[in-house]
Amino acid sequence: MIEPEFKDGLLPVIVQDYETLEVLMFAYMNREAFDLTCSTGIAHYFSRSRGKLWKKGETSGHYQHVKEMRIDCDRDCLLILVEQDTGACHTGYRSCFYRTIEGDVVGEKTFEPADVYKN
Incomplete structure (x- = not known):
């Protein structure tokens, strides 16, 4: 496995749908998030605003199942x-x-946040 180089403890991550190649999101991983993603096959990230590890889908149920990971040059x-x-x-x-x-909505709305993120 090629070892990533974490800058200031973080690694930028671009996430794409494996079938359509649509760019879904951009996030960061720290070492722990990277290791958990590799070992579980579910994407984990590091939230800079909350300062903690974040398993994508943990609250919403909208998990990201990793099909392939690529590293840049x-x-x-x-x-x-x-x-x-x-x-x-x-x-x-x-x-x-x-x-x-310009503010034009061009994406598909797939769920209502109020129905998913209940306090």
Whole structure:
């Protein structure tokens, strides 16, 4: 296995649907998230805003099942191809990249956040 190079303890990750190649999200992994992703086959990330490990789908049930992991030429960025359960974005869209810079919605809404993220 090629060892990634973590910058300041983090590794940028681009996530794509393994069939359509749609970009679903961008996140970061720390060493623990990387190791858990490799060992479980479920994507784990590090939340910079919360300062903690995050298993994608733990709250929503919208897991990312890892099909393939690719590393870039400098070993400092990952591309993960996943089978996405329902949607990747916490706003209810399949992809976090659901709108243009002008604000036009171009993505598919797959769930209502209020139905998923109940306090």
